Amino acid sequence: MTLPRMLQLVSSEAGLRLSSIPVPTVTSIRKEAVAFSRGVHQEKLDLMNNVKNKNGLYEVQLEFEKPELGKVEIEIFNSVGDVLFIGYSVDQNEYYVDRLTAGESDFSDTFAGRHVAPCYYNLPTVKMHLFFDVASVELFADDGRTVITEIFFPAEPYTDIIVNASVDAPITMIRGRVFELGSIW
Numbered sequence: 001m002t003l004p005r006m007l008q009l010v011s012s013e014a015g016l017r018l019s020s021i022p023v024p025t026v027t028s029i030r031k032e033a034v035a036f037s038r039g040v041h042q043e044k045l046d047l048m049n050n051v052k053n054k055n056g057l058y059e060v061q062l063e064f065e066k067p068e069l070g071k072v073e074i075e076i077f078n079s080v081g082d083v084l085f086i087g088y089s090v091d092q093n094e095y096y097v098d099r100l101t102a103g104e105s106d107f108s109d110t111f112a113g114r115h116v117a118p119c120y121y122n123l124p125t126v127k128m129h130l131f132f133d134v135a136s137v138e139l140f141a142d143d144g145r146t147v148i149t150e151i152f153f154p155a156e157p158y159t160d161i162i163v164n165a166s167v168d169a170p171i172t173m174i175r176g177r178v179f180e181l182g183s184i185w
Helices: 024-029
Strands: 005-012 015-022 030-036 039-041 058-065 071-077 083-089 094-101 114-118 125-133 136-141 146-151 160-164 171-181
Touching: 015 125, 015 136, 024 030, 058 071, 058 160, 071 125, 083 125, 083 136, 094 136, 094 146, 114 146, 125 171, 160 171
Parallel strands: none
Antiparallel strands: 005 015, 030 171, 039 171, 058 125, 058 171, 071 083, 071 160, 083 094, 094 114, 125 136, 136 146
């Protein structure tokens, strides 16, 4: 999947940078939404608990207060143990997609791995706008300042998404929404 995008120039500490966001008409394939409000989470937060149709087609919008240390990470998985990790590392100031355990990868020695995109800016929040289909994800982070597109080959569609948090590493969510998506066809 590659969504149509709007490109724009934004000011940053490093000067003008290009940002990329999905075109507004992408909202036309949204179905029902599940919303999450502000709160501190000290255990894993299940984003899919109230999603009715777990078909692998989702739009996820998340915004968190940036923690002092560590990471903000979501875990996407299915019932056969395929797991994809997407997150932001505070220490490295970078977004990442880790597909080491995301599904089939034995066709190449270099396919599985942790792929990163550095941030050339510093914001007080972590924003992730994600689009999933059964074999890809597109991450538009921080209003399109950082963008990652990845493919993966799980044995079955991903049905669960959780935000990793614990008593030792609580996460403060500002807002979140999960949309089921329909087909473009």
